[in-house]
Amino acid sequence: MNPFEAITTLKSEMSKSIIGQDNLIDRIILVLLADGNMLLEGLPGLAKTRAIKTLSKYLDCDLSRIQFTPDLLPSDVTGTEIYQPSETEKFIFQKGPIFSNLILADEINRSPAKVQSALLEAMEERQVTVAGKTYPMEKLFMVMATQNPIEQEGTYPLPEAQMDRFIMHVIIDYPDDVSELGILHLNKQEVANNDQATKEKLETISQQHIFDAREEIGKIKVTEELEKYMVSLISATRYPERFSQELRDFISFGASPRGTIALDRCSRVNAWMQGADFVSPDNIHAVIKDVLRHRIALSYKARAEGITVDQIIDKILEQVAVVA
Template structure:
């Protein structure tokens, strides 16, 4: 396990505030619009900075930004070497937050994640030693290498934003985001994540191989670096601090959403429960995640309200880990994403 605070990063300039003080009286609506525009600019600047470090994964970066602004957690799946860990390190570098990493292994204990009580010989008292979970940005590397008991240690923190140690509920610093990486289930030595834990991830993202030109650009850039096989994230600019991240989340949560768009998000989630070929549908958390994701994407593109396309844009990432294929479709070789594509095509979206 390693731990790294924002002091270990080289700060190039300082993060700019989201809202600047007005020099003359303005209406509340005008001030709100200015704050929204400034928040969008900050979010876009962060996205652009991440794209410098992680080449060929623009869609994944967009989705990670969606989860960050939406206040959710992310499960990143992909074969080794695609830049999953690099993306998380780059994000930590750019938002100037406290960062910790846990390498999940078969012998990792829950107390290694949450912390434990230690007996102090000098004071003859037990003291709580907080684990790496007490941070802003937690990288849970190869989470499906650890058994379910250890994976479950994350549950309370992800949902309640607190950890209970020795009967005491201890708050986790805010903002708090878990980015867990996992190898595909087919690989040896992996433990499937429990359904309760899967449901607490706002998005499940899949990282694919980059296009030929993008891979060429990546190889060219990496081989210029002194690091063996990855880009150095230290030169990245610090775009914002923890306070700005929380302001972005608040502004996104206040974006207007039409009742018809809200209804569309709920209908999408509910349709998975009765869709032929799906043995398990998505629960109410999926509906909430769709709305939060839609608001985050609207802010990221600079929109003034949420559109059906914003909901649709994050739907597969929200739903793919919350539904289960029937054995019949599995045998036919259909994937969850193909079924979700059918649902998105057939559930009518409102016209605004």
């Protein structure tokens, strides 16, 4: 099975367990192929945890779940040195849950900045330094951090500069009625077949398929005109006055160069997942909201008028000329 067939199979198998959240399945696979990390926001019970558990179920890899709480310590995430009172009488490093392939950082905004920064450092540098020694992450490594949008009391919002380290900020909503009915039937089936399901051996795809897919994605062609178009879209978030006074009034500050890099990487992955060998404007438009949603800060006027970042991105797409 080639990489494209393997990813198609993975997506198909995940869709059997996660009903009504096709966009979530698409995005979690896209972020994995882009070698990035994802911030996922949604109400309770919308299959956020189930999604990454299902991914690890059909992918030959390890999963660590970290429940972020106010009393969590950085060492609870990264690990710590433990004294070994044996013949050697020395300290040994005991790895924390961050040393896994897939990391579910559940309700990341429940823990203070010191714990958040420990996780974000590992995300950015792909390594952890403890007592002067550096320990690398796994080659296949992805963090999916979740946030609950309805509870703000007792939370520690991620600073804008740290949110920039997530390649995508994905927002999910309730499923439709038909999907909800399917969820109900699936739950009954899982309860009824629980004993039998545990005995069945699942067919998983190997990590090498992910690495091979990334290699193919790196060969996806992006024309110079499209590269300039992506830069212009990012530039519109930084210098909105060049495009319209309305944008200038609504944007406080825009995306960093990480936004440009993320837009390029995610556009290429989207093109590859569609079976194309080149990036089109449609591929850019398909990912731009999830790529820029957490990289644009709204002004006070925008927040007062109830303007959302997604609406701002729509206005930017209208203002910046699309290349042929």
